Amino acid sequence: MNKLLIFIASLIMAGSISAQTMQQSAELQRSALVVQDNTKADVQKEVDIKMYPVLWHQTSAEYRALCYQAFNVAKTYLETLIPNREQNEKFAIITDLDETIIDNSYLEAKEIKNGVEYSSQGWKDWVNMSAATGVPGAVEFLQWAASRNITIFYISNRSVSDVKPTLENLIKLQLPNADEEHMLFLSSESTKEPRRQIVAKDYKIVMLMGDNLNDFSNLFEKKSIDDRKTETDKVRDEWGKKFIVLPNAIYGEWENAFYNYKRNLTPKEKETIRKDLLKGY
Numbered sequence: 001m002n003k004l005l006i007f008i009a010s011l012i013m014a015g016s017i018s019a020q021t022m023q024q025s026a027e028l029q030r031s032a033l034v035v036q037d038n039t040k041a042d043v044q045k046e047v048d049i050k051m052y053p054v055l056w057h058q059t060s061a062e063y064r065a066l067c068y069q070a071f072n073v074a075k076t077y078l079e080t081l082i083p084n085r086e087q088n089e090k091f092a093i094i095t096d097l098d099e100t101i102i103d104n105s106y107l108e109a110k111e112i113k114n115g116v117e118y119s120s121q122g123w124k125d126w127v128n129m130s131a132a133t134g135v136p137g138a139v140e141f142l143q144w145a146a147s148r149n150i151t152i153f154y155i156s157n158r159s160v161s162d163v164k165p166t167l168e169n170l171i172k173l174q175l176p177n178a179d180e181e182h183m184l185f186l187s188s189e190s191t192k193e194p195r196r197q198i199v200a201k202d203y204k205i206v207m208l209m210g211d212n213l214n215d216f217s218n219l220f221e222k223k224s225i226d227d228r229k230t231e232t233d234k235v236r237d238e239w240g241k242k243f244i245v246l247p248n249a250i251y252g253e254w255e256n257a258f259y260n261y262k263r264n265l266t267p268k269e270k271e272t273i274r275k276d277l278l279k280g281y
């Protein structure tokens with residue numbers, strides 16, 4: 001009898017423990033779902049902050065006009081140099097590719113629509129499509145420069161493994177000097193300075209073009225917000241002459257600078273930093 005009672009009691013206890021465990025586990029699952037939802041919402045919010053700059057880039061005629069302005073100024077400046085070129089002097093333009101000559105805003109647009117963050121795989125998939133379009137005025141400008149016997153070098157921080165699909169993209173756009181010899185892509189270090197020096201060995205670099213200050217000089221690299229401005233001021237006479245800047249409000253070192261070049265910040269940490277940086281009155 002005792003044994004039977006103990007057995008029944010153990011059954012009841014087992015049942016209640018199991019019910020309790022099940023309840024706890026359901027709660028855990030629910031809280032896990034809430035955390036997941038928050039994270040997803042945070043990611044979506046973080047991705048959504050790119051919506052305005054992407055829309056500006058893709059829809060505003062002002063963006064288009066700024067690009068034309070940059071290439072018109074570039075042409076005017078080169079026209080002042082060409083008549084004074086010494087015999088046998090080889091002129092070169094060093095240009096960045098992404099958001100300087102070719103437009104990748106379609107990737108950010110897709111990320112916003114799908115609520116997914118930038119990933120190296122997403123980037124690779126996009127690059128492999130060779131589908132970037134020309135920045136307004138870029139192809140015509142570089143074709144004109146090439147017709148004046150100026151050699152174009154594409155110094156990009158796309159990976160060397162991206163050369164093939166990128167080359168296909170450049171050929172599709174009918175860009176001059178579209179061949180591997182003129183594409184100096186990222187292999188070991190992100191600074192572009194050593195690659196600029198390679199070009200400088202054989203050419204007079206008459207112009208640098210980019211959407212990012214690191215496309216012009218290593219003096220801008222990994223600098224604070226204030227120091228980037230100070231360095232910009234130091235060479236203020238070069239802008240619109242040797243240095244031609246293209247507008248990119250979607251991403252860039254300007255953005256990395258406000259996070260102090262830290263990686264892996266959470267969306268909430270990023271938001272706090274951004275709000276602290278805003279100057280109100």
Ligand SMILES: [Mg+2]
Nearest residue numbers: 096098099211
């Ligand atoms: Mg760029």
